[in-house]
Amino acid sequence: MDQDNSSVTQLNRDENRDATLAQNMSSGRLFWIMNSSGWVALSVLTYFSLSLPYSQFELSYFAHNISQSVVGLLLTLPLRWCFKSLWSWPVAQRFILAVIATIFFSMLWAVLRLLLFMLMTQEQNLWADYGGWVFPSIFVFFTWSALYHGIKYYQLLQQQREAMLVLESQQRQRALQLVRAKAEVKDAQLQLLRYQLNPHFLFNTLNSVASLVSAERTEDAKTMLSRLGDFLRYSLDAGEDMLIPLDKEFWALSQYLMIEQVRFSDRMTLKLDVPANLESLLVPNMLLQPLAENAIKYAIAPSESGGTIRVSAQLKDSRLVLSVEDSGSERLGVSSDTLELSESGAGIGLRNTRERLKNLFSNDFELLVTDSPLGGLCFSVAIPATESIREESM
Numbered sequence: 001m002d003q004d005n006s007s008v009t010q011l012n013r014d015e016n017r018d019a020t021l022a023q024n025m026s027s028g029r030l031f032w033i034m035n036s037s038g039w040v041a042l043s044v045l046t047y048f049s050l051s052l053p054y055s056q057f058e059l060s061y062f063a064h065n066i067s068q069s070v071v072g073l074l075l076t077l078p079l080r081w082c083f084k085s086l087w088s089w090p091v092a093q094r095f096i097l098a099v100i101a102t103i104f105f106s107m108l109w110a111v112l113r114l115l116l117f118m119l120m121t122q123e124q125n126l127w128a129d130y131g132g133w134v135f136p137s138i139f140v141f142f143t144w145s146a147l148y149h150g151i152k153y154y155q156l157l158q159q160q161r162e163a164m165l166v167l168e169s170q171q172r173q174r175a176l177q178l179v180r181a182k183a184e185v186k187d188a189q190l191q192l193l194r195y196q197l198n199p200h201f202l203f204n205t206l207n208s209v210a211s212l213v214s215a216e217r218t219e220d221a222k223t224m225l226s227r228l229g230d231f232l233r234y235s236l237d238a239g240e241d242m243l244i245p246l247d248k249e250f251w252a253l254s255q256y257l258m259i260e261q262v263r264f265s266d267r268m269t270l271k272l273d274v275p276a277n278l279e280s281l282l283v284p285n286m287l288l289q290p291l292a293e294n295a296i297k298y299a300i301a302p303s304e305s306g307g308t309i310r311v312s313a314q315l316k317d318s319r320l321v322l323s324v325e326d327s328g329s330e331r332l333g334v335s336s337d338t339l340e341l342s343e344s345g346a347g348i349g350l351r352n353t354r355e356r357l358k359n360l361f362s363n364d365f366e367l368l369v370t371d372s373p374l375g376g377l378c379f380s381v382a383i384p385a386t387e388s389i390r391e392e393s394m
Contacts (some may be wrong), residue, residue, distance in 0.1 A: 034151070035076060039069040042140065064120045068113045075112075076144060079105045083148060098145065106141035110134040180359040185242050185285055208263045224262050231255040242360060245388045246313060246320070247279035253288050253311065260296055267306025268296075274313050281320050282386045284360055290353060291324040291379045299328030299376050308374055320385045327374035350379070357381065 043065050082101045086094045110133045118126055205228055212221035234252050254272060261268050288311060300307050307327035314321050350369065357365045365383045372378035 030151075031080070034147075035073060038144070038147075039073045042072070043069040060120045060122075064117050067116050067120070068109075071112050071116070072109050072140070075105050075109050079141070079145070080148065083145075083152075087152075098149075102141050102145045103138065106137040107134055109141065110137035113137065177359050177362065181242055181356070184356040184359055204263050205259055212262075220262070224259060227255050227259050231259065242285060243282040243386070243388075244285050245279060246274065246281045246283050249283050249285070249288060250274050250279075250311070250313075252286070253292060256289060257292060257309065257311075264296075264300060264306060267303075268300050269306070269308040271308065271310040272312075273310070275315075278313050278315060278320065280388050282388045283320065283322065283383070284356065287353070287356075287381065288322060288324060294350075295324055295326035295328075295376075295379075299326035303328045307376065310372075310374060315385060316382070318385050319382045322381045322383075323378055325372040325374050325378040326376040327372070328376050353381075357383070 046065050046069075079101060083098060086097055089097070110130065114126060114130060114133050118124055205224070209221045209224050212218070212224065231252065234255070250272065257270050257272075261270050292309065292311065295309050300309065308325075309327075310323075310325045312323045312325075314323075350367070354367045357367060361383055365381070368378075368380045368382075370378045370380065
């Protein structure tokens with residue numbers, strides 16, 4: 001089970017990494033498309049607003065117009081790197097440093113534009129006009145920076161919205177699982193009440209009591225009636241708790257099994273193994289009773305020689321493992337490979353138990369059917385080991 005959980009965790013990490021990589025690639029493509037489009041648009045605007053009005057139709061002016069946009073595009077790459085590096089800084093510091101970086105790169109662009117203009121058009125001694133070149137450069141780069149941050153914040157807002165939608169979906173799914181789990185608890189309570197109204201169960205128990213009285217085994221008859229009363233009282237008093245301490249679960253199971261043991265007499269051998277240090281661990285209410293009922297119905301009752309039922313609990317790798325084993329399934333031609341696929345009560349009960357565990361623990365559980373050393377089947381349930389909080393008497 002731990003290996004499965006590790007595989008699921010690793011798979012989730014791979015999916016998150018792939019999603020992040022895809023998102024980064026998409027963001028990178030968007031940057032290049034919008035950045036390139038912006039500088040192309042600036043070249044077109046410059047041509048129509050400056051070159052045409054001043055009748056600068058020579059190829060050198062057109063080439064300079066293209067060159068200054070290419071240089072500007074290249075300068076936005078380190079500027080973008082600066083913005084990304086400052087993104088985790090406090091807002092005030094990030095704002096000040098972003099303004100300084102924008103001014104620096106805009107002034108650098110103005111210098112390069114002017115140098116290229118003098119080099120490509122053969123016009124010299126234009127440094128006195130540097131102010132006329134630098135202010136448009138500052139305007140262009142501040143516009144670029146504003147657009148960059150606006151798009152960045154919009155993307156973050158969209159990501160937060162998507163994350164909230166995913167979180168709400170997970171919360172709704174978890175709420176649905178809790179509703180299903182509560183429904184399973186109700187179903188378990190109804191299964192308990194079934195024994196109060198099940199004439200077959202009561203008839204067999206009372207018939208066994210009558211046999212004990214006839215055999216003058218009055219003490220055994222009193223004990224059996226007491227266990228029957230305790231079991232029926234427990235079925236009435238069972239609360240809506242989805243999880244109960246292991247000792248309480250085993251007590252209710254032992255009452256049921258000991259009643260059945262008297263009914264089957266020497267044909268049924270019962271073995272219960274619950275370490276004291278595990279008694280406070282939490283388990284689903286009435287989890288083991290359906291498994292024990294299946295063992296009696298399909299392994300003990302049909303066999304003339306009866307058999308053995310062993311119920312145990314142990315702690316493995318911080319997980320509570322509960323097992324219900326019997327010694328009679330092989331004699332009926334039932335194997336661990338075919339049981340869960342069958343439409344018998346045992347197969348249906350196993351699927352119902354798995355569904356209940358899934359509602360309570362999502363995928364953090366394990367339900368196995370294997371061959372038992374006793375000669376029959378072993379139903380094993382592995383769930384997280386969770387301590388219950390017991391109230392101390394004042």
